Amino acid sequence: MILRFRGKKISSLVTVVPQHETRFEDELGNFNFSREKSLRLKRVMGFDRHRTVTGTTCASDLCLTGVRHLVSTGALDLDEIGALVFVTQSPDHFIPPTSNLLQGRIGLGRDVFCMDINQGCAGFVIGLIQSFMLLELGPIRTVLLLNGDTLSRRACQRDRNIYPMIGDAGSVAVISNDSAGLPITAFLQMDGSRCEALTVPAGGFRMPSDASTSIEIDVGDGNYRSKDQFYMDGPAVFSFVQTEVPPMIDAVLSAAGKSRDEIEYFLFHQPNKFMLEKLASAMHIDPARMPNNVVENYGNASSVTIPTNIALNLASSVTARTIPTCMAGFGVGLTLSALVMDLGPMTRCDLVEHQDVRQAVGVS
Template identity: 55%
Template structure:
């Protein structure tokens, strides 16, 4: 599905990461593998360290902290927020919506829209699409897009497939009406038939939590996880990314009539260094134009990885320069999406610690 938007712009991006930083070597003994083999895996995949929350911290805590920072710094006027979109797969509760909790904690106005969206690694793109559509309304002038997950709390610390890469974080992206006619091009695809490729089997109403679902077990790959933990079919995810993402991005460039060489940066979701290097090779994109260093420094924070990619690798330059960016997210759902957008001259583009 191809999409086009006009007169919309991103005016600020903030990433919030936990202060707690854990190195791969400090956790290697937790895994049911010889440490030497784990260290070899670290080098191949680009593992190094990740940021994880404590067992009390929730999505709303990270989001409120980021928003309060912007409000207190006078970078965001809370009375001007007309819509709050939260993309998360780890909400505070089944109900009420976590976006409403955030609105209440901040004392935002009642004349606004609060919306939770259950999406993962493609969630930044899906959130931007939703924000652009809301901005078509005359009464909505400023949308705050929140992406946040604390997936470390739903991932087994004895699962070497997933735990070393998972990172917790939140991002605040301000999206507003613009007066620039430069179009924003996007596309999106979904395939629910492959939904079990990335899944937390238990804990919902299909398979409620029980003492049995919380027991750690070896599911045949040497890792220990329970049915209440994130389960990832690594080989299927790798094949999905290598097969589906190149044609999606090529279709986007053809749809937008933009040549690959005209794109300044390909700011993609960050699964791991190995997968991104293989993807860059397949797409014939120089590594310097497709950064792959987020997992090594912060971990894979699901839908927050693209904003983190931007704030970490471009940072203050985004406040003074403008770049033609190709964004791409891909993951649970399965969902994959890409977008071609001019971003720059931002009011803020920072990373802060919670």
């Protein structure tokens, strides 16, 4: 499906990463593979360092740090917010919605519309689409879009297919109307028939967690995981991305009436270095226009890789001028999302660290 919007902008953006950093070399002993073999994989996949939370820190805590940062720097006026959208696969609880919890912790008014969206690697673009739709509703003039995940807490540390690439992070984007804003074109597709390629099998009502689902077992390829932990069918996901993403980009650019040359940056979700290099090659996009350094520096934090990419690579330029971009997310669901949109100039675009200490209630 193609969706069109006009007159919307990201006013400010902050990405929050945990302070705790681990190096791939320090984790080699956890894996049931030779050191040499793992190090070969490191070079190909871009495994180097990743940031993960400690203790019981939640995605909402990371996002709250981001909100505080924007308030303290004067980039966010809480009285302007009409809606809060929280995109996560790591909610604080099943009940209540984490967006409501955040509304209370931030101290937002009771007229603020709160919404959780359960989405993963396509979730930043989906969150933007949802925010744009809310801004069409008249009374809502500013949407606080929060993206956050702490999937390291759902990944087995002995699963070399998953754990080295996982990062935890949160982001806060302030979305508002912009009378001078240019047209925005979005692409969205879902394929639930393939949703088992990325899943945490147990822990919901279909397969409640019990003693058996928490046992980490050798799954046959040298990796260990339990039913309570994150599973990815790597070949299926790789095939999905390589087959579906290039036509999606062609479709959204065509709908936007733009050529690839008119896009300054292709800001794609970053699952791992290899997958993105293959996408750039297939689409004949200069790697310099498709930044690919989030996994090696912070890890893959699901829907937060695109905001991290912007804050890590484009902060100085996106706060100074307008940048034509094409964003793309792809993953759990299976979901495909893309957006052709100008970014900037933003009031702020920062990357900050979160200290894993339980946050006090409130923003100030």
